[in-house]
Amino acid sequence: NFMLTQPHSVSESPGKTVTISCTRSSGSIASNYVQWYQQRPGSSPTTVIYGDNQRPSGVPDRFSGSIDSSSNSASLTISGLKTEDEADYYCQSYDSSTHVVFGGGTKLTVL
């Protein structure tokens, strides 16, 4: 099995752009799709990115996802930050045995 490592926290000002990384410990990041979830306090997670870079309907195009094989990592980029984007963000992938793996989560503060 592999691990997904995220920064514990990031902060940025409204209107700016922030990028959250998710690094896979072993195996290629490109081997299995990566998803990103947003979780606001007291709420269930919701998907903001699936399939590495696909946005579900209803998710604004300020959210984008990418993968970088050279660093074996995935990234979630949020542009034009709004205070409502303040939340915990989790990356997620899976292994060849369909075991699901979550990153440890990143707390985004918009100040």
Add this chain to the structure above:
Amino acid sequence: EVQLVESGGGLVQSGGSLRLSCVASGFTFSSYWMSWVRQAPGKGLEWVANIKQDGSEKYYVDSVKGRFTISRDNAKNSLYLQMNSLRAEDTAVYYCARTRTGYYGMDVWGQGTTVTVSS
């Protein structure tokens, strides 16, 4: 409206058992892989188990193997998690989640049910 509603959580002593249920509505339940995901207080998300559409394949995180059993009843649009030999570290909010076809990610989540294991 696509919806997942969990129930069955509660307070249980260490070594005890609980059975969680999740009722699905608004979609063809039998067409989707389903998962249980938990979140300990103040901690991150942890995948617990998943099950194939017809129940023929089931997978578990190592920490619950041999203690938890995932199952489903497609006729009742229901997903279950039988939890035995519960430990304090199983204390968490347990979410039922639908797996997005082809991506092994979750696209619909329930509101969660809280399990507290007292030692």
